[in-house]
Each structure stands twice: as C-alpha cells, then as structure tokens.
Amino acid sequence: MKHIDEYRDGALARAMAAVIADEAQPGRAYRFMEFCGGHTHAISRYGIEDLLPDNVRMIHGPGCPVCVLPIGRIDHAIRLAERGEVTLCTYADLMRVPASAGHTLLKAKAAGADIRMVYSTLDAIRIAEAEPGRQVVFFAIGFETTTPPTALAIRLARRKRLANFSVFCNHVLTPPAIRAVLDSTDVRIDGFVGPAHVSTVIGTDPYAAIAAAYRKPVVVAGFEPLDVVQAVLMLIRQINANRHEVQNQYIRAVTVEGNLIAQREMADIFERRPWFEWRGLGELALSALRLRPEYADLDAEWRFDIETVPAADNPACECGAILRGVKKPAECKLFGTVCSPDMPMGSCMVSPEGACAAHWTYGRFRDAANAGAESALV
C-alpha cells in the first residue's frame, strides 16, 4: 500500500535505531511524551520501544478523546439514547466505555435503546433524512482531527433544514491539553512527539508558543512506525543541542498553517467553552468546544432537557495518573486483575488507543519479564 508500506521498513528501522543508540548520550535519560493516542497505539503495536536504547523512554499522553471524556458525559449520552424518540449515532469506539454503575452504550443498546454505530457524521445525516420520525443525535467526540467532520454535518443539517438532527458536542482541543500536562505532571518530560492528524488541521504553528514558554522541543510526527522513530531521533538531537523548537517530521501531510478550510468551518460553527472537565486533567479553561448560539437549535444540550451530572471515577482506577504520564498501566492495581479489555473499569482500557488497552493488547508480556518470571525460549 503506497504511502504506508514504505514507512514500515524494518531494515531501515534497525539502521535508524543504531544511530539513535549512538547519539543518545549515555548516562542521560530522554523522556518523550507522545501526545496522540494513535501514536500510543502504533508504538505498542509495532513494539517500537524494543528498538530504542534503555535511556530513551516513551510516555503515553492524554491524546485519546475517548479516554479523557468524563464519565458524566457518557451518562448524559446514555440518558439521551434511552429516550424513546432518540436515535443516538456514535463512533464504534465509544460503545464499551464504562459509565456510572458500569453501564455502557452497548448495554443500553442491548436493553432496547436505539443506538447506531456510524463510520462518519454523514451517515448520521443520512439516518436523519431517512427517518424523519426519529430524533437523531450525533455523539461527537474527538480532537481537532474529528471536529471538522462534525462542523460539516451541522452545516449540512442547516442547509437541508433537518428538524430532527442535533449534536451532543464533546470536542476538545490539543494545545490546552499539552499545556495542562506540562503544568501538572510530576514526571519530567523532555520533549513531545506532536500529533499527526490533528496537525494536518491546525498546522504546526500552535505549538510554537508552547515550545517557547516551556522550553521543550516538539516534533510533529507521522503515523507510521518509521515516522515515530525519525521523530525520536530529531528530538534527541534537539535535546543534545539544547534546542527547544517545533519541527515537522510529517512534511508530506502537515504544513505550518494547516487546513484553512477546516479551521474556518470550526470557527464558524463552534466556540470555546469557558471550562470543561477532562478525565485525569481536571477542569481546563478554554479547552473544549460547543456550538455557537446561532446553531443552538442543532445543539442536543439545548434541545433535550438533560443536564450533565459529574460522576466520580472508580477510586482505585489510575486512568487520571496514567493520562498525565505519571503512572504506567502496570502500576494501576486494577490492571489485569479487575480491569481488562473484556471487563474495562476505566476508559484507558476500553479505547484501543488508551495506554492500558495498548499495553494489555500488545505489551504486557514485558511486565512478566520485568518481574523476573521464567520464560525460557527453545
């Protein structure tokens, strides 16, 4: 597959890994956070950390929009779905996220709620057109990559004068989250691997202020494993040279200014909420979006008389600390005992790009090795 396979070349990876091992200064620790959940998934799925020297470590960040969605918002979505007239359309990623009392969209569906998995916001529009008797609510989540599709759906709904379509908006923003991690964490982060596809939309420009203010290098990296490895090399070189700039490794898809059409659509339709609760990061100012007043008629929070009730996480669940990079999945008491993908306690385990799910699915065999368990190979 063109533009994909070339960036999965194992031989090239090993050669670059040798250079990384050479340039990483012995006795110096390099700790890089990959912000984007897609990068977390790629790092685990390809076993990229196996290619890095011991003093270069990746810390998983909060760029997983499923993981940072507070329980209260999922409860709200479930309550919407349980209304007889509502057809809730959602991306499949959300179906198994545990909300209050272990309830999930999947369970609500099994109990009779009209919940439909869609691949695209356009599918939700099509359902609204085909079923005028239903109130179609689209459960919108995601960072800036996923926000323009919601904006376009809202514009389309307005143009088609759909009276039975609305959006339950939970879109969140990347730069405030990066700042929140840098402000809050007690774990030293030396640099960031910047998100791939968020950056195609917002460009590399928004990271400049962060790199300057916190004096940390940011390298925007593509999604394939070789992209991540190259970005790590670029970060190491910046650290060694005491630089803290924004660099773009993903030049084939990302520009300085980003996708201006997408940005215009987002600015037209959405405004920043003064505050929004993020799982693991607390309340962050100006970090999330809601529909502008002129689009209130398409906002599910106006149309339906349901309030978000904040709900606490399971006290033993360490999703918060894990999202900030303070703890690793294996350090959560629930990991692998009570909490697993079959029976997730927290969102880090249910989302495929959550740190816990990625570690469970691809990496937990290393815990056994680290714990000194026997594993004799023939």
Next chain:
Amino acid sequence: MRDGRVDLSHGAGGRATAQLIDEIFRPAFDNPFLDQGNDQAAFDVPGGRMVMSTDAYVISPLFFPGGDIGSLAVHGTVNDLAMSGAQPLHLAASCIIEEGFALSDLRRIADSMGRAARDAGVAIITGDTKVVERGKGDGIFITTTGIGIVPPGLELSGDCARPGDRIILSGCIGDHGVAIMSLRSNLGFETEIRSDSAALHGLVADMVRAAGSALRLMRDPTRGGLAATLNEIAQQSRVGIMIEEDAIPVREDVAAACELLGLDPLTVANEGKLIAVVAPDEADHVLGVMQAHPNGRQAALIGRIVADDQRFVQMKTSFGGGRIVDWLAGEQLPRIC
C-alpha cells in the same frame, strides 16, 4: 411448487412440511437415505475411532461473496471433523426458518448445501425443519452435525503441542470476515474480496498421510481469527508461542480493508484455513505436501511452540519490535481512533 413464502404450516409436520421436504430439501440433498423417507438414517459403521461434531450457523447476511449460510454450514462441520484428522462420513442438518422467508431463498440455500456436501464427498442423510413466527428468527438458522472416522493411531488434541514444534498456517487470513463486513451498509466499502469458505478434509487427508504421528494437532481459525486459535492452543497445551508477522500471508486487499476499518487481520474470521502444529523434523515435509494441494497453495511456516509459564503468544512485528497477540476483547468493532 408455487413461488411464495414459508408459513407456519410448513413446520407443522403435516402435508405442507412433507411438500417442503419433497420439493426443496430432498432433490437438493439427493441421496438414498432421504429417499427412504424415514425420520432417521440407518447405516453400518466401519471399524475405527468415530468423531462427532455439531455447529449452529446464524450468519447474517445469508448470502455473501464466496458462499452462503448453506455452504458455510456444510464446510464448517466437515472442517471441525477434519481437524481431528477424520474423514467425514455423514451429515445431518436441522433448519429453523422464520415465517415469511422466501421459498426461492430457501431453495438457493438448500441447493448450495447439497452442492457443498457432494463436493466434500458426503451426504446430508437426515434432518429436521421447524418454522417460527415472524420476528422470532433471523431468516434461517441451520445446525449441522457430522460424524467421521479417524485413521488408527491418530490422536490429535489441543493439548499436544510441545516446545520446539513448528506452526503451519494453510493460507491467507482475514478473507471471510472482511467479505462479511463489506456487506454491512454502515461501513460502506466496495471490494472484490470473497469468503474463503471451503472444505478442508482433502488437504487434511494428505497431511495425515504425510506426517503420521508428527502431526500434533490441527485447528481452524474461525471466529476470533488466528489470534483466538493460537491463544487457545497455548492455554490447552500450557505453552508459549512465537510467530513472525512477515511469515503470515494476507491478501493486499484484505490488508487494505483492515487498515480502513482499523481491524487487526489476526482477529478476523476465516472459514477455509487451518493451523497445524507439527514436530520440527517433519515440518518442511508437511509444508510441501500442503502447498501441493489447492487448499494449501499459500501455506506458510509462521512460528514455533516455546516453553512459557505465562502462555503468551508473542509476535516479532514486520518492523522488528515485539508484541503479543491477544484474544480479541468483546465483539469485533471497527474503530476510527
């Protein structure tokens, strides 16, 4: 018989039922047992060890590129028998049909079952038909049961894998699951991918002849894909498994569809493939025999059994790093994350 739909009288056991069997099932399955018209089939049993297997088929949609619920029902049970090294002897089929089901579809499915059985050298010698009310059944559910005979001395079982044994996969993975998903309207992709649904007893016969006791076990990676099957073997035999991603054959279009949907091909269902665990000395020989068979042309050595208390299935990725291959958690859902 006039074109029309199945109604409750077809399941009542009276004239309508007899007519349904006479005009649809008997000609489709075409064998002297059914022609006798009894509620059971009587036959002599050759000496040896017998194997029995049963499976229900509830697949939706009923018709898909490369097959339908009927051919699947035959292939699936023939394969379950074949995984023990057995040659299939006879099949039974029971159908639960929803009121309102189109007779033309029923005929199509029955004909497909008859054809699949004939191609596999077996007959559906007895069966049953029931009809349930509209809304109480998803079109049609089919249960097939099969019996077979295992060659003397062969005792394949999931707990027989030993460290050092090699693992052979008979061909490309992911075809069936992707073919089915392509028909789900909410995923909306077009492809030429066809289900790999096939009867594997011929391939198995060649393998058994070639390997003898060097063949430890066979299993077909259906629901849950290769990942589920390898983990089952690891648990049953209390061993670990090491495989190489580069060695696993996947068609380009199947790989592409999996990329689009965010699926791991290792977890996607297959209906015409098998995994064999073979003693190291015979592995190359068995591989050659498989590759000479139409159902094994892309057969590949994909890994080996190792000692591991944790019973992990580990994989060296094409990129060079390591990961485990875990069971799929819950139902297979495409992701956009």
Next chain:
Amino acid sequence: MCLAIPIRVEELLGDDMARVTLGGVSKIVSIALLEDVRPGDYVLLHAGFALTRLDPDEAVRTLALMREAAVPGMPVAESVGA
C-alpha cells in the same frame, strides 16, 4: 482519534464527494474540506472525510531523509521547523 489512511482519489463524484481506493478496496467519501482535488491525488481519510492532500514530493524527501538518518555520523538536513 487520529486513525487516518493515505488513499488514492479515483473519481470525483460531484457534491463534494469522491471515490477513493486503497489496495483494491474502494469507498465514497467527502472532499468538502479540500480544494482542487484531482483523480490520482492521495489524501488522508478520516471518518469519511479527506483531511489533507499528501504531497508526493515531500513524501520522497521524507524517505530520503530517513535513509540519510540511518547512516551513522551523517549530519541530517533538518526538516522545516515552525
């Protein structure tokens, strides 16, 4: 939420939609977020929308940079910063 796939535009379908193909599998998606898309272009597909066009020259340059980076001791021309 970043899963986006590089995919080839086969045919423009009007109304801001296009048919795209990857490895023999095709889909109909929205190109409303992009201007001036042509058949033969590669785009990044996310949740039914094309988000950006892939620049083939920059792709070639990236692979060249990677190969250079794989040679020990070779100073690498840094890619564009912000």
